[in-house]
Amino acid sequence: MADKPDISEISQFDKTKLKKTETQEKNTLPTKEIPKKINMENGLESTGDSRLDQAVTQWLLYDKNPKTAAAVRSMVKDKALSELQRCFGARMEFGTAGLRAAMGPGVSCMNDLTIIQTTQGFCAYLEQCFTDLKQRGVVIGFDARAHPPSGGSSKRFACLAASVLISRGVPVYLFSDITPTPYVPFTVSHLGLCAGIMVTASHNPKQDNGYKVYWANGAQIIPPHDKGIAAAIEQNLEPWPESWDTDGALQSSLLNDPYQDIHREYCQTIQQHCFHRELNKNTKVKIVHTSVHGVGHIFVQAAFKAFDLHPPYAVEEQKDPDPEFPTVKYPNPEEGEGVLTLSFALADKEGATVILANDPDADRLAIAEKQKSGQWRVFSGNELGALLGWWMFQCWKQQKVEGKASIKDVYMLSSTVSSKILRAIAVKEGFHFEETLTGFKWMGNRARELMDQGKTVLFAFEEAIGYMCSHAVLDKDGVSAAAIAGEFVSYLASKNITLSHQLRTVYEEYGYHITKNSYFICHNQDTIKRLFDRLRNYDGENSYPKECGGFAITAVRDLTTGYDSNQPDNKAVLPTSKSSQMITFTFANGGVATMRTSGTEPKIKYYTELCAAPGNSDLNQLKAELDNLVDAIVEHFYQPEKNNLTPRPE
Structure with a gap:
């Protein structure tokens, strides 16, 4: 059995430990090789494309990482044009999820220079937004990712980000060791900081890394901050004089280590x-x-x-x-x-x-x-949302504390592609349920708004196994959720009940909510656009499908264009974004299906749910009907063979 950890065992901050360590227009570079020899300013032979030459020259002027600089020189020398175009064709797009890309050289990858440029832009934007930035500061956390070929790692990137901020007189709370992502938003709220940065690529493949940003309210950023930060990055591409000086930054009096205090x-x-x-x-x-x-x-x-x-x-x-x-x-x-x-x-x-x-x-x-x-x-994410949501409500109901909120001031949230089971529980029990756009950035910000109005936000979840069980972290948090789940399991066991049995009880009381979610992989943006454009012009221009494989469609909501047939003025209530694709179809049989693109992965996802009234317990019939609906959506709307889509790997 694992030993119980002791807080005193967690190492003290050792600065020497750290020492070593939405859519922009694509500028697609031409692929044709021009066999013309032009000497570039840096002594390298021309690639045959002046824009690519300029990008390479600027990169080598700015980049002080010997591994990424050498990799670029090697690509030029070897005339590896397709690789150079991949690295320099388009800068990583900074969105509400920050950055997420492979580690390696060039503006399209995560590396020392792009981290410096990103943090300079972020710092400049924070300076515009907060007059007290130099009093409050920023927290930075990192995971354990590393990419030896490019010399990049989450720890290295975190130190560079700290270096940039400290060079402008901003206090930095840099964790001295790896931390869970939830610790960063917790620290922003707990210490009243202006912002937080988490260097992580979460569950992406090992070669990837990411840069996630939190605002002063303790939630991930939402528009217009993403556009403001992206614009500031473009205006601050040249490294500031002290941005590379991690040694100096790590000795600065502006550097603080929150590890011990925040963990406790x-x-x-x-x-x-x-x-x-x-x-x-x-x-x-x-x-x-x-x-x-x-x-x-x-x-x-x-x-x-x-x-x-x-x-x-x-x-x-x-x-x-x-x-x-x-x-x-x-x-x-x-x-x-x-x-x-x-x-x-x-x-x-x-x-x-x-x-x-x-x-x-x-x-x-x-x-x-x-x-x-x-x-x-x-269990699926939706099933766990049902279980944890039920448990959080039961615990709240049984609390006997002074100043306990009225049930009319209690809220639960979930994303629009997640199960509507919380809505069914809320209707029966008398609390409020709200749905938001996909992603915890929306739920976290909405939770903060509600809390500022004196409301109690008990729980929020998304189907991608993300749960906010404590309002101390306005983001998904797998650490607190694990402890709460441990207690939940122990409570059920004391009554000789399993999680599976309890889930069945929840569904029998509030109505079965059967879900089936999956995705197709597609790396071709033109194919994705064509697929969704076809759905928007199905039976002529600006007409959505009225049926799918015999299943009648009663309503359509398109959060890319802002159309919602359920609204009197046909305008969607939830915020819309032209930078991502998302269409929801409601069917006459009570089924709901959402098709959307992922913000961080090359996936076209689908989320389907069939909701039954309490008492309708013919589970096999419901599952069969949902399976048939999904098959129809795949065949008629996705057309995987025609569009060359790769199904989710088994």
Whole structure:
């Protein structure tokens, strides 16, 4: 069994430890090689394209990382034009999700120079927005990702970001070691900072990294901040004099390490959601936890300790951070059983009945439970949303505290592509439910607005296994969710009830909500545009489909164009964005299907749900009907063969 961590064991800040360490227009460069030899200013032979030559020259003038600079020189020398075009064809697009791209050389990749340029733009934008930036400061966290070929790593990028901010006199709270993503928004709110930066690519492939930004309200940024930051980046591409000086920054009096204090405060804060401490101490339930080679292990162990739960069994091969993710093809628990193979083996060995799995930056949580048959059931994000939402409401209902909110001031939130089960619970129980656009940036900002109005936000979730169980973190948080799930499981076990049984009870009381979600992979933007344009001009110009494979369509909402047939003026209520594709179809049989593109991956996703009234418990019939609906959507709307779409890997 894993040892209980002790806060005193967490290392003190050692500055020497760190020392070493929406759409822009694409400027597509021509692919034709011009066999003309022109000497470039830096002594390299011309690529044959003046714009590419200029981009390379500017890069080599600015880049002080010997590995990425050497890689660019090598590409020019080898006349690797397609590689150069990939690296310099278009700058990474800064959006509400920040940046997410492969690590490597060039403006299209995550590297030392693009991190400096991004942080300079972000700093300049913060200077415009906050007169007290130099009093309040910014927090920076990082995960364990690294890319030796380019010399890039999350720690290195975090230090460079700190260097840029400190060079402008901005106090920086730089975590001295890896942290879960939720610790950054927690720190912004807890310390009253102007902003936060988290360097992580979450569950993306190992070669990727990312740069995620939080605003002073503790939530991820939403428009117009993304456009403002993107414009400021373009105006601050040349490195400032001290931006590269990480050594100087790490010795600065402006540098603070929040690690110890924030870890302690976080563990203390989440205890407000612990309601069955005595039961937790005596539970016989055995739980396995995996951090999938990410940052979660020590923090989930500490969260369990804060709830007086027995520490979960840790999957030894996956508990320590490893940027190679050696035991999994995809470091994403959302992909299901493939990521949990080692967890199943450990659970079977130890006699554990429940598995908790975080993604590498510990902001998501997957849960699996052993069934009577001996098989493992991996719950979907929507099923866990139903379970955790029900549990959070039960705990709130049973609270007997002074100043407890009226039920009319209680709210739960979910994204528009997630199950509507919370709406069904809210209607019956009397609290408020709201849906937002996809992504926790919208839920976090809406939660903050509601809290500022004196409302209580009990819970928010998205189907991509993201849960906000504590308003102390206005983002998805897999650490607090793991501890709360541990207590929930212990409570159910004390009554001889399983998670699967409780889920069935929830559905029987509030109505079955059957969901089926998946995606196709598509790297061709023209194909994606053509697919969605066809749906908008299905039976002539500006006409959406009226049926799909025999299933009648009763309503259409298009959050790319702002059209909603359900509204009197045909205008959507939720915010719209032309930079991403998203259409929702409502069917006469009670089915709802949303098709959308991903903001961080080359995927066209679909989310489908069939909602039944309480009492309609013919589950097999409901599942069969939803399967038929999904098949029709795939065949008629996606047309995978015609559009050369790759199905989700099994």
